[in-house]
Amino acid sequence: MTKAVSRVCLQGATSGIAALALILSGATAALLTAQPARASYAIAQYGEPKYPADFKHFDYVNPDAPKGGTLVLANPDRQTSFDKFNPFTLRGNAAPGMGFLFETLATGSSDEVATVYGLLADDIRVASDGLSTTFHINPHARFSNGDPVTAADVKFSLDTLKSPRAAPAYASYFADITRAVVVDPQTIRFEFRQRNRELPLLAAGIPIFSHKWGVKPDGTRIPFDQLTFEKPIGSGPYLIESYSNGRTITFRRDPNYWGAALPVRVGTNNFDRITYKLYADDTARREAFKAGEYDAMVEMVARNWVRRDVGKPYDNGELIKREFPQHNGNGMQGFVLNLRRPLFQDVRVRKALDLALDFQWLNRQLFYNQYQRIDSYFVNTQWQATGTPDAGELALLNPWRKELDPAVFGPIPKQPDSDPPGSLRANLLQARALLAEAGWVYRDGALRNAKGEKFEFEMLDDSSGAALWPPIMATYQRNLAKLGITLNYRTTDFAVYQKRLDAFEFDATIIKFPDEQVPGTDQLEQFGSKSADVPGSSNMGGIKSPAIDAILRALVQAQTLEQLTDASRALDRVLMHGYYVIPQWYSSVWRVAFRRGMAWPRTLPLYYSPNDWIPSSWWFTPEAAVKP
Incomplete structure (x- = not known):
């Protein structure tokens, strides 16, 4: 997906x-x-x-x-x-x-x-x-x-x-x-x-x-x-x-x-x-499968699994559907915000954008309640941060108290919830307050900064997602519009999309980070400052943080399981509090x-x-x- x-x-x-x-x-x-x-x-x-x-x-x-x-x-x-x-x-x-x-x-x-x-x-x-x-x-x-x-x-x-x-x-x-x-x-x-x-x-x-x-x-x-x-x-x-x-x-x-x-x-x-x-889009791929052109299909979209992966070939047993359990550590998946753009450099802005995503509504209306919200970069593993930092994590975090948000030293942030007693309205009110603190106020029909510039950005995607993302993006656009923010959803062919990602020429995009069984050197490539300006690197968000770099060094140099656990959880904690990605959802089955x-x-x-x-x-x- x-x-x-x-x-x-x-x-x-x-x-x-x-x-x-x-x-x-x-x-x-x-x-x-x-x-x-x-x-x-x-x-x-x-x-x-x-x-x-x-x-x-x-x-x-x-x-x-x-x-x-x-x-x-x-x-x-x-x-x-x-x-x-x-x-x-x-x-x-x-x-x-x-x-x-x-x-x-x-x-x-x-x-x-x-x-x-x-x-x-x-x-x-x-x-x-x-x-x-x-x-x-x-x-x-x-x-x-x-x-x-x-x-x-x-x-x-x-x-x-x-x-x-x-x-x-x-x-x-x-x-x-x-x-x-x-x-x-x-x-x-x-x-x-x-x-x-x-x-x-x-x-x-x-x-x-x-x-x-x-x-x-x-x-x-x-x-x-x-x-x-x-x-x-x-x-x-x-x-x-x-x-x-x-x-x-x-x-x-x-x-x-x-x-x-x-x-x-x-x-x-x-x-x-x-x-x-290779088929040009998801619809053509699915219809070709029903026509017997290929042998197996991994379905990543819950709505398709329920509504579209049906028909005569399934009814007569020629095609079979099965859910296989999986125990993978699920990597982060979400809307990645490009910090190379001044628009996203304030963490309050990034948190406000997170508050505007109504996962519970999407899960009910579009996903048939088949997903769970991602709340960690290391979901479903022992490396996931929980509660407040323990002594091992604090040993890595304390030297960076002046740089890190004080909230990092408190509970791990919970993703917004719109189910009662929560509500989307309450989440958007909180988002509006954060945006105001960051200098964004509503006037002349849009959310604007002190220079009068509108809050507007583009979500880049490749055309293969044309059948999946429009209803999701429409919902997110509607929520952002209530804050005065304009989100433009743009699709392009995969080759152009890949080229733009490699050159970091995007505002935001949809990314699935690799699943993580044991965090390691790959984290340097994804979150280290040295990779932020290297074309084609995996540091899509352009993260540059001395604190994160120090934690990454501790992670790759860990000599014991306990040291690796402390470093991974500290990294997860700092990343989640940084709101570099608006987390999406994951499934416990294939x-x-x-x-x-x-x-x-x-x-x-x-x-x-x-x-x-x-x-x-x-x-x-x-x-x-x-x-x-």
Whole structure:
């Protein structure tokens, strides 16, 4: 329903939304310098891995799942076309499914948090001082062209992603990995700027590609940021078979895929082919599903689930609807206000805009009471701030008392409620008072500042949301109009929308932050001052706060679970009191519709997205062999 803010394409490298953190680290050189290290098949950021060294497969897969068939899917996100295969550069839109082509040194499991298991690597050594990690590459690992995966390729991948030719978010995300050292052809050591328990996992999650990608027959190289439809040379389970018009792409399972028997891959990648068809809008996508053009649809809109995902194909059982429970930490979703605009730099103004959103009315009238209000950046996790700050949080907050709003040291703010005894009128009266304090008063038919300028702003969206957002925006516009504020809702095609977001050329927009199982380095990219002025970064709101920066440093440097908890809750508390985002809503279930004859493992993963889970772990039963 909303655009994921994160530009870091680890999703393409790790087969899942929840796999931002991955694994490993060690150091042969550290051994040579008398730095003790420990070797392992897996690593957990805190505690111990769930699965033993001799595990055969993850619990949430079916090791006996039949292989075969062609899975056809529609737009996995709001993107409606593609103009390149390279998912690691800023300009353009990469084809969906590119994650099928790239493996990482290790991969996360979907039933535990912040734990990863060897994939390209068969041995992980983490230096005792925490400042390096060494991976030994599985000698059987191969790229799609048949070449062995070498330490030089791993180094090339990291150096390329941190270079100016890759999307700037990568340089920020991997900033604390200072360098990769080739110890021998099968051994790579990553050295870190500081001790950080997440860094071995980040190193393990680097998507690996061959140094030959982009090399022409004459030996010259196409610059990385100019790679478009040159097929990537990765080590993943699928190959690009065909594509057409920037709207359709088909992947074929690599018959020579080297890792099929690995415990982390048993029971996965069951389809012979996977095809994505991109539709111009949500209505066309839904009608195509009813017509049998593709096999499964993840429904993100409650109204559609109740009112539009119906009809003869559902009545006769050809299409099936099912809600799957999910335990993901739900990332923030909401209207992001661009603080680079003077209009939004006063927190009282931002809070007033929050008060004007009537979630309870929307949930009753438009959402069929299927949603809950978001009240944290880490909803449904132990990292969510509650009540008043405890001693651990105060230790991080107290040094910034002069900068922070005194309210930060009190209860966590509650989102406005219009259900009795509350009311929208009471919320708008409070908003009007806050706006008056900030210098905005109603005169001459509009809310105006001391210069006489009208309070007017634009909500930017891409055209894929044309069927969803107008009634929601109309309600919000009506509420703001009662305050004298004019909100203009503007839609544009995805390519233009993406370009404007990358350049921060918007007043406000609709954003879904990535789900968070364990907060980490990605928070620097989303909320750190250094990323606020980097084009294409995930700091969409332009947040620049020394206090937040200090809390972020504590978060990424946390050495114990208690320290991470304190820092995460302190961060959540400051962000919520800052009203940088007008929070929206979330669901505790995934709504999935699929064609009869599709099957999935008996044990469900805990932390997952159906857009990744379906192509990675589902399969066709015999009755699905012939499509209607």
